[in-house]
Amino acid sequence: MSVKLPMFEKTAPENVQNSQLRRNLGKVTGAIRVKRARVVDEMPDWEALRDAGYALKTKVLRNLDTYLLELETSVTRVGGKVHWAQSAQEANQIVTDLVKSHGATEVIKVKSMTTEETRLNDALAASGIKAIETDLAELIIKLANEESSHILVPAIHKNRSEIRELFIRTLGEPDLTDEPANLAGAARRYLRKKFLTVPVGISGANFAVAETGTIAVVESEGNGRMCTTLPKVLITMMGIEKIIPTWQDFEVFMQTLPRSSTAERMNPYNSFWTGVHEGDGPQEFHLVLVDNGRTEVLKDEIGRQTLNCIRCSACLNVCPVYERTGGHAYHSVYPGPIGAILTPQLIGIENASSLPYASSLCGACYEVCPVKINIPEVLVHLRGRAIKYKKDHGTLKDKLSPEHLGMQAVAKVFANQSRYESAQKLARMGQGVLAKEGYISSLPGYLSGWTAMRDLKTLPQESFRDWWRKREGQK
Amino acid sequence: MSKESMLAAIRIALKDVPETETPKDTVVPRAYLTRLETSLEERLELFTERIEDYKVVVHRIKENEISANIEACLQARAAKTIVIPTDFPDTWLAQGFSFVQDENLSHQQLDESDGVITGCEVAVAQTGSIALAAGKYQGRRAISLLPDYHLCLVFASQVVDLVPEAFEKLEPSVKNRKPITFISGPSATSDIELNRVEGVHGPRTLEVLLIV
Numbered sequence: 001m002s003v004k005l006p007m008f009e010k011t012a013p014e015n016v017q018n019s020q021l022r023r024n025l026g027k028v029t030g031a032i033r034v035k036r037a038r039v040v041d042e043m044p045d046w047e048a049l050r051d052a053g054y055a056l057k058t059k060v061l062r063n064l065d066t067y068l069l070e071l072e073t074s075v076t077r078v079g080g081k082v083h084w085a086q087s088a089q090e091a092n093q094i095v096t097d098l099v100k101s102h103g104a105t106e107v108i109k110v111k112s113m114t115t116e117e118t119r120l121n122d123a124l125a126a127s128g129i130k131a132i133e134t135d136l137a138e139l140i141i142k143l144a145n146e147e148s149s150h151i152l153v154p155a156i157h158k159n160r161s162e163i164r165e166l167f168i169r170t171l172g173e174p175d176l177t178d179e180p181a182n183l184a185g186a187a188r189r190y191l192r193k194k195f196l197t198v199p200v201g202i203s204g205a206n207f208a209v210a211e212t213g214t215i216a217v218v219e220s221e222g223n224g225r226m227c228t229t230l231p232k233v234l235i236t237m238m239g240i241e242k243i244i245p246t247w248q249d250f251e252v253f254m255q256t257l258p259r260s261s262t263a264e265r266m267n268p269y270n271s272f273w274t275g276v277h278e279g280d281g282p283q284e285f286h287l288v289l290v291d292n293g294r295t296e297v298l299k300d301e302i303g304r305q306t307l308n309c310i311r312c313s314a315c316l317n318v319c320p321v322y323e324r325t326g327g328h329a330y331h332s333v334y335p336g337p338i339g340a341i342l343t344p345q346l347i348g349i350e351n352a353s354s355l356p357y358a359s360s361l362c363g364a365c366y367e368v369c370p371v372k373i374n375i376p377e378v379l380v381h382l383r384g385r386a387i388k389y390k391k392d393h394g395t396l397k398d399k400l401s402p403e404h405l406g407m408q409a410v411a412k413v414f415a416n417q418s419r420y421e422s423a424q425k426l427a428r429m430g431q432g433v434l435a436k437e438g439y440i441s442s443l444p445g446y447l448s449g450w451t452a453m454r455d456l457k458t459l460p461q462e463s464f465r466d467w468w469r470k471r472e473g474q475k
Numbered sequence: 476m477s478k479e480s481m482l483a484a485i486r487i488a489l490k491d492v493p494e495t496e497t498p499k500d501t502v503v504p505r506a507y508l509t510r511l512e513t514s515l516e517e518r519l520e521l522f523t524e525r526i527e528d529y530k531v532v533v534h535r536i537k538e539n540e541i542s543a544n545i546e547a548c549l550q551a552r553a554a555k556t557i558v559i560p561t562d563f564p565d566t567w568l569a570q571g572f573s574f575v576q577d578e579n580l581s582h583q584q585l586d587e588s589d590g591v592i593t594g595c596e597v598a599v600a601q602t603g604s605i606a607l608a609a610g611k612y613q614g615r616r617a618i619s620l621l622p623d624y625h626l627c628l629v630f631a632s633q634v635v636d637l638v639p640e641a642f643e644k645l646e647p648s649v650k651n652r653k654p655i656t657f658i659s660g661p662s663a664t665s666d667i668e669l670n671r672v673e674g675v676h677g678p679r680t681l682e683v684l685l686i687v
């Protein structure tokens with residue numbers, strides 16, 4: 001079901017122009033950056049934790065078949081049922097059938113990137129099942145019929161007065177003020193009724209322990225606890241890469257994830273369940289293991305590390321490109337640097353060939369990544385694959401287009417490089433080459449397309465390009 | 476069918492990994508901290524400071540003061556109906572409240588109560604967290620979730636310095652198939668313009684009796 005995404009450089013400028021988005025994004029990413037730095041700096045062993053996280057994920061990926069089988073055995077032993085789904089459709093079908101078999105017409109859901117990736121809600125709706133998103137931000141987005149713009153705070157493009165209007169209109173709460181506590185209260189009242197009555201809960205998984213069959217959901221609001229505790233039936237959908245070997249390994253990820261993600265020492269709630277617990281919580285548990293393109297990522301020896309990702313969103317918050325364009329420009333559930341490397345690999349480089357160019361290769365994402373994914377390395381590698389694809393499959397027009405020439409220039413240089421030693425080196429190299437070609441003066445790669453296409457007059461006072469120039473000038 | 480084809484696809488994708496390689500061949504460096512040299516006093520101080528960061532009120536008390544403190548906390552909130560786990564000692568309870576043992580109370584009943592009192596399995600100074608594991612005085616998960624107020628008893632001996640120690644202590648609970656919940660402050664959201672709002676779906680108030 002691969003759909004070709006709109007080119008990043010075509011839609012990013014529209015988003016750069018949306019000043020509410022820019023203000024909110026700037027505020028959010030700035031604040032989280034500062035907070036994260038504070039809680040990371042207080043950890044004397046942070047680098048050791050990153051090294052351990054990287055090694056653990058590498059261990060799992062290199063032995064993924066073994067670990068999946070171990071997980072299946074463990075989950076089955078503790079009373080759960082494991083389902084295998086190669087594609088998004090297959091995963092959605094399994095969940096839909098399970099929900100139907102319980103005669104449910106509504107399900108409560110805790111935010112899950114994987115179910116967004118498979119578009120589970122649409123599939124359920126097609127079978128007459130209503131999925132109720134219970135994260136505040138997801139609820140806001142659902143009620144407004146929009147797409148999320150940030151992994152962690154998907155509604156950062158909405159301000160409080162917009163949210164107030166939305167809730168007055170959709171939740172039948174005429175007396176709301178725009179105080180955040182008041183708005184949260186409205187969501188609490190609306191969802192409490194659902195939590196108490198809906199018989200089926202659907203969740204994602206932050207981690208699944210092969211050794212014990214334990215699943216972990218990390219969250220802040222308590223809706224995750226509600227969805228995984230109160231319904232009679234719990235269905236968890238997870239990507240096959242979410243495995244960790246043993247219970248003990250949480251000592252690594254439960255330190256790095258909260259600090260990287262919400263920039264807290266620990267987020268408010270972590271739920272760990274091990275199959276079905278008699279007299280406590282759901283009495284039926286299903287785990288759906290989803291591939292949906294992940295083996296394609298696994299196949300690529302350089303791209304493989306992308307599957308280390310624990311979806312903390314730290315890389316988004318430090319990315320200068322993301323900060324200016326927002327999440328919607330990436331046209332994918334995975335925005336920012338991780339989206340730029342994950343999406344093209346999941347849906348095929350031919351369907352998202354511009355995403356690997358949505359980066360300045362500044363290396364900030366690699367520095368903060370708690371599982372040490374060398375994002376710049378993967379970006380450059382994917383650019384190479386995009387170029388190769390165009391060379392092999394492109395039309396004459398493609399081959400003559402300035403983007404193609406620009407890409408060729410990059411390709412030429414990188415072809416001579418057998419190994420890319422560091423992100424920093426890459427960044428210098430990439431920019432230098434492009435400048436030499438006289439093709440791009442300020443923006444690397446495909447982003448240069450921005451300057452050529454839109455009428456610049458309508459851009460806000462400071463266009464991305466101006467800002468970039470200024471920033472580069474300051475270095 | 477999907478299982479077999481998924482596994483086959485994974486094995487093909489991993490063709491660069493030698494067939495003889497096993498998980499043991501990837502060495503995980505564990506140079507991070509797993510123990511600290513601290514005194515009990517330092518540990519309790521850090522725990523208190525860190526959990527107070529989440530706007531949790533901590534009362535440091537002696538064991539023979541439990542009942543008096545429960546009374547004071549509940550009175551301050553004008554709480555009447557309080558849920559307790561079935562194994563909660565009578566001697567800790569105070570007069571003048573309606574304590575309801577969780578003999579399979581319905582979710583509706585839990586929702587209508589004014590609060591809940593539980594113990595915990597382990598607490599972590601480094602992060603100001605408490606963990607419940609359906610163990611002694613902890614009850615099932617729903618009782619510490621639906622009431623709007625959670626009063627948690629933490630004994631000094633249950634507090635560890637670091638996150639790794641907590642996971643080590645919880646290992647037997649997991650192996651005994653107990654559900655585990657880490658609680659670090661009341662529920663919260665930052666989804667509206669990144670303003671932190673305490674209390675969305677879980678208990679909006681968490682209070683701790685630290686028993687020394």
Ligand code: SF4
Binds near residue numbers: 260308309312338
């Ligand atoms: S790539 Fe790294 S930093 Fe980005 S979301 Fe994934 S784990 Fe976090």
